[in-house]
Amino acid sequence: MDGFRFSHDVRVRFAETDAQGIAHHASFVIWLEEARVAYLAAFAGGYQAIRARGIEALTTGVHLEYARAAAFDDVLRIWARCGELRGARFRFDYVVEREGGTVATGWTTHATVDAATHRPTRVPDWFADDVLRAESAPASPAS
Amino acid sequence: MDGFRFSHDVRVRFAETDAQGIAHHASFVIWLEEARVAYLAAFAGGYQAIRARGIEALTTGVHLEYARAAAFDDVLRIWARCGELRGARFRFDYVVEREGGTVATGWTTHATVDAATHRPTRVPDWFADDVLRAESAPASPAS
Amino acid sequence: MDGFRFSHDVRVRFAETDAQGIAHHASFVIWLEEARVAYLAAFAGGYQAIRARGIEALTTGVHLEYARAAAFDDVLRIWARCGELRGARFRFDYVVEREGGTVATGWTTHATVDAATHRPTRVPDWFADDVLRAESAPASPAS
Amino acid sequence: MDGFRFSHDVRVRFAETDAQGIAHHASFVIWLEEARVAYLAAFAGGYQAIRARGIEALTTGVHLEYARAAAFDDVLRIWARCGELRGARFRFDYVVEREGGTVATGWTTHATVDAATHRPTRVPDWFADDVLRAESAPASPAS
Numbered sequence: 001m002d003g004f005r006f007s008h009d010v011r012v013r014f015a016e017t018d019a020q021g022i023a024h025h026a027s028f029v030i031w032l033e034e035a036r037v038a039y040l041a042a043f044a045g046g047y048q049a050i051r052a053r054g055i056e057a058l059t060t061g062v063h064l065e066y067a068r069a070a071a072f073d074d075v076l077r078i079w080a081r082c083g084e085l086r087g088a089r090f091r092f093d094y095v096v097e098r099e100g101g102t103v104a105t106g107w108t109t110h111a112t113v114d115a116a117t118h119r120p121t122r123v124p125d126w127f128a129d130d131v132l133r134a135e136s137a138p139a140s141p142a143s
Numbered sequence: 144m145d146g147f148r149f150s151h152d153v154r155v156r157f158a159e160t161d162a163q164g165i166a167h168h169a170s171f172v173i174w175l176e177e178a179r180v181a182y183l184a185a186f187a188g189g190y191q192a193i194r195a196r197g198i199e200a201l202t203t204g205v206h207l208e209y210a211r212a213a214a215f216d217d218v219l220r221i222w223a224r225c226g227e228l229r230g231a232r233f234r235f236d237y238v239v240e241r242e243g244g245t246v247a248t249g250w251t252t253h254a255t256v257d258a259a260t261h262r263p264t265r266v267p268d269w270f271a272d273d274v275l276r277a278e279s280a281p282a283s284p285a286s
Numbered sequence: 287m288d289g290f291r292f293s294h295d296v297r298v299r300f301a302e303t304d305a306q307g308i309a310h311h312a313s314f315v316i317w318l319e320e321a322r323v324a325y326l327a328a329f330a331g332g333y334q335a336i337r338a339r340g341i342e343a344l345t346t347g348v349h350l351e352y353a354r355a356a357a358f359d360d361v362l363r364i365w366a367r368c369g370e371l372r373g374a375r376f377r378f379d380y381v382v383e384r385e386g387g388t389v390a391t392g393w394t395t396h397a398t399v400d401a402a403t404h405r406p407t408r409v410p411d412w413f414a415d416d417v418l419r420a421e422s423a424p425a426s427p428a429s
Numbered sequence: 430m431d432g433f434r435f436s437h438d439v440r441v442r443f444a445e446t447d448a449q450g451i452a453h454h455a456s457f458v459i460w461l462e463e464a465r466v467a468y469l470a471a472f473a474g475g476y477q478a479i480r481a482r483g484i485e486a487l488t489t490g491v492h493l494e495y496a497r498a499a500a501f502d503d504v505l506r507i508w509a510r511c512g513e514l515r516g517a518r519f520r521f522d523y524v525v526e527r528e529g530g531t532v533a534t535g536w537t538t539h540a541t542v543d544a545a546t547h548r549p550t551r552v553p554d555w556f557a558d559d560v561l562r563a564e565s566a567p568a569s570p571a572s
Contacts, residue, residue: 014466014476015169015459017162019215024158025345026315030444033312037443037502047443048502058355059311064348072162073466073477157323157333158316168488169458173301176455180300180359190300191359202454205493212487216323216334301455303448305501310444358448 001095004079005135006042008035012074022069028104029062032094035078036108039092043134044127053124056115060089064106074098082131088112088120090131144238147222148278149185151178155217165212171247172205175237178221179251182235186277187270196267199258203232207249217241225274231255231263233274287381290365291421292328294321298360308355314390315348318380321364322394325378329420330413339410342401346375350392360384368417374398374406376417430524433508434564435471437464441503451498457533458491461523464507465537468521472563473556482553485544489518493535503527511560517541517549519560 001007016027040047050057070076077097084091088111096104114121144150159170183190193200213219220240227234231254239247257264287293302313326333336343356362363383370377374397382390400407430436445456469476479486499505506526513520517540525533543550 013459013463014161015167015462018157019160019162019164020342020344021162021164025348026158026312026319029312029315029348030442033444034442046502056306058306058352060352062311062315062348062350066344066346069344073475156316156320158319163485163487168491169455169462172455172458172491173299176301177299189359199449201449201495201498203495205454205458205491207491209487209489216332300447301453304443305446305448305450307448307450312444 001079001097004081004095006039006081007077007079008038009075009077010034012070012072012076014072017072020069022071023074025064025066028064028066028096028106031076031078031096032062032064032080032092032106032108033059035080035094036092039080039082039134044130050112050124050127051115054115055121055124056113056118057090057110058113059108060111061109062106063108064104066104068098068101068103070096070098070103076103081135083107085123085128085131088122090123144222144240147224147238149182149224150220150222151181153177153219153221155213155215155219157215160215163212165214166217168207168209171207171209171239171249174219174221174239175205175207175223175235175249175251176202178223178237179235182223182225182277187273193255193267193270194258197258198264198267199256199261200233200253201256202251203254204252205249206251207247209247211241211244211246213239213241213246219246224278226250228266228271228274231265233266287365287383290367290381292325292367293363293365294324295361295363296320298356298358298362300358303358306355308357309360311350311352314350314352314382314392317362317364317382318348318350318366318378318392318394319345321366321380322378325366325368325420330416336398336410336413337401340401341398341407341410342404343376343396343398345394346397347395348392349394350390352390354384354387354389356382356384356389362389367421369393371409371414371417374408376409430508430526433510433524435468435510436506436508437467438504438506439463441499441501441505443501446501449498451500452503454493454495457493457495457525457535460505460507460525461491461493461509461521461535461537462488464509464523465521468509468511468563473559479541479553479556480544483544484541484550484553485547486519486539486541488537489540490538491535492537493533495533497527497530497532499525499527499532505532510564512536514552514557514560517551519552 018024079095083093093107161167222238226236236250304310365381369379377395379393447453508524512522520538522536
């Protein structure tokens, strides 16, 4: 996937389908989060490392466009990258693929806050550095 | 419903259905919790009052038997009662009905723990008193 | 809420919270759907009427911006309106409020397809008429 | 795990946690299903093969006892076996482990029905044979 160096696979659970016989559209929001967590684990010490320093990353926006339906037991590859990192805000972009065809595209935006006060706090330098390093690294194989 | 004085209604969400065209069986666990929370709000000062005193109620067991399928948009009446209260443990019983027919029956068991230490702590007297009072009160109309 | 004539209330379930102590951001996608279903029930014969005619409404896009966190047991008022209806596509806009303050805003886009062939099919005239009538009607009280 | 030959691992998603900071108890019901689906894929041609023959497997009961809390990002190993197969009914038993310690135990019961009529129909012989063969096979490594 052009411009992406990281991917994470999920398999559609039966509980994630709905009475239309396809994966419910809200399930994708959960999968983007799973891919984001896997990305942070691979490149930035993990979401736990951020939380361990007293920082929470809140989700401030979600955007998804669905191109095709996904079905029970489909294996979906979620390409993820951290696209912007400024001050207390960062953004992830995603492409959800199945066998090379695009199922959905989307992005999420996030704000870092102090876990105790819930006030905005800058994205830590080590986090920003790790992520930027990840984005300029050679493409990693899909997880 | 014989032996029950409290009920709470839920309407089956589309997201709670699955590719069999019926409500997914895990959805019932969420509905029992919603009914339990409504019960505690009606009779025992609310789950928030318990948490405000530094006590958490953990779920230690769930049991459900499904008699009939539920469908999207069905209105389900969940009868709930607090059946046993001993030491640090209590139990809820449930009947899930649709238009008078039983859809499912079940129970959940719970343990009260200190929120800070997560050690077992006795169910507070005021909580036990309130619940026992509820169970011996005249039947309340369905919420 | 300016420009909205319909609202639907939800109460945040405990299962919808996450380890940040707030409602998980994916829960909002489910609530928008619940509000949309309630809107269609109020104005357009219900989602079931659409399905009964062999038409499925697929979700083709979701967009949410979160202004404030929602907590367990919060009552959220979801204002919804059907903003555009053209050919085989329609769009809903939403504002999620708590005690008059905006918690989130968003929209969803949808396409109508033939349930059997899954090919795009025009939004039925009666559906479009009912919805347009709803949007030009005097404001309804919140459900 | 004594008496079990199959296991399936899941990693606790952030969306599966709740405001108590632990995995919500309903999440386990979903994980048991994921393990059951993986079991059937490994040994009985897969759940899809059953559905392809016009048979649906309904869940008729769920039982779970929680011994310990699970947290975000925990890797849980779910041991599963098909314990009984009689007429139109079968049963699965489960142990959920984390690093060798039991987190939960449970079982689910199921009934096979004709997908078109939803009438009970015997578990197909090939399904029963495959599952029995699986249970008498040498222990498989964890998936």
